Amino acid sequence: MLTKFAAFLHDVGDIYHMPTVHSHLRELDISPCHTQHLENLRCPSLESFTGAYASDDDCIFDMSFFISFLKRSQCPLKDLTITLDHDLTASDMGLICEGIPTLQCLNLQINPIPGALVTSFFIQLAEFSTVNGKEVPRYLQDLRSLSLHWVKDYSNWSALPNIFGNPTTGPLLNHRPALKLINISGHWDEDTPLDWLDNMDKDVLMRFLWLEEGGVKWDCFYKDNNRNRHSLIQDVRQHYNLMEELPE
Numbered sequence: 001m002l003t004k005f006a007a008f009l010h011d012v013g014d015i016y017h018m019p020t021v022h023s024h025l026r027e028l029d030i031s032p033c034h035t036q037h038l039e040n041l042r043c044p045s046l047e048s049f050t051g052a053y054a055s056d057d058d059c060i061f062d063m064s065f066f067i068s069f070l071k072r073s074q075c076p077l078k079d080l081t082i083t084l085d086h087d088l089t090a091s092d093m094g095l096i097c098e099g100i101p102t103l104q105c106l107n108l109q110i111n112p113i114p115g116a117l118v119t120s121f122f123i124q125l126a127e128f129s130t131v132n133g134k135e136v137p138r139y140l141q142d143l144r145s146l147s148l149h150w151v152k153d154y155s156n157w158s159a160l161p162n163i164f165g166n167p168t169t170g171p172l173l174n175h176r177p178a179l180k181l182i183n184i185s186g187h188w189d190e191d192t193p194l195d196w197l198d199n200m201d202k203d204v205l206m207r208f209l210w211l212e213e214g215g216v217k218w219d220c221f222y223k224d225n226n227r228n229r230h231s232l233i234q235d236v237r238q239h240y241n242l243m244e245e246l247p248e
Contacts, residue, residue: 031083033061038069046075047178052083063092067099067218081107087114093121096140104178106140107147115207117156122159126166128175135175143176147183154186155199161207173213186222186232200236208233 011130025043031052053061061084070077077100088110098107127138137143160182161167165175212218212233220232 002176043073044075046073046077048079048082049077054085063095067095076102078102080105083109085111090117090120097124101217103140104142104144109149112150112152114152115150118151118154119156119159122163125163128235137176142178144178145181149185151184151186155202158204161211180215181217181220202240204238205236
């Protein structure tokens with residue numbers, strides 16, 4: 001019984017005629033992934049998908065087509081890793097929120113990810129509904145880890161902690177107890193290192209630290225021109241001369 005399939009394919013025809021239904025397949029990893037690879041495929045048990053798409057291989061990722069594959073499969077997808085050398089759109093990110101409600105781990109490696117796209121994604125994740133008197137996330141309620149790699153020109157840091165709760169209703173609330181790991185890496189170039197220090201004020205930093213105290217691991221970093229890795233949270237903390245200070 002086939003439960004895991006991984007392949008690096010040069011020719012679309014390599015698996016174009018693979019059986020339509022793989023009832024027991026749980027993990028699927030295809031690189032590079034062409035649209036035709038998923039066109040007639042149905043995987044009702046699929047829990048993990050990894051796909052790499054490169055424009056020079058004519059592999060352009062189509063989120064609506066991918067969501068159609070998931071709906072056709074009616075699968076409980078939990079882990080999604082997508083590697084791209086071209087942009088996603090705000091509509092694509094919206095389809096992730098609305099089309100994969102079972103998602104637990106999201107890993108996007110896009111070179112680069114525009115900061116405006118990240119902001120719109122966080123704003124959508126910060127939408128909550130009231131169910132039986134309790135605030136619950138409207139999208140991706142079961143999300144446990146979020147990784148966004150090669151983010152460029154991101155400045156709206158208040159939008160990130162807002163995905164745990166609206167600060168106007170309670171700055172120290174956590175409506176996403178399952179989400180324990182957030183990994184964000186910064187995009188830089190040879191001449192202009194990314195400087196995020198001036199884009200996070202002290203109040204926002206305090207929310208990061210409070211959530212960290214509650215068990216959220218922030219792995220947010222950028223690299224300078226010398227390829228040295230810097231922790232955003234630690235740099236901003238030092239910037240404000242905060243060592244152990246936490247809100248009451």
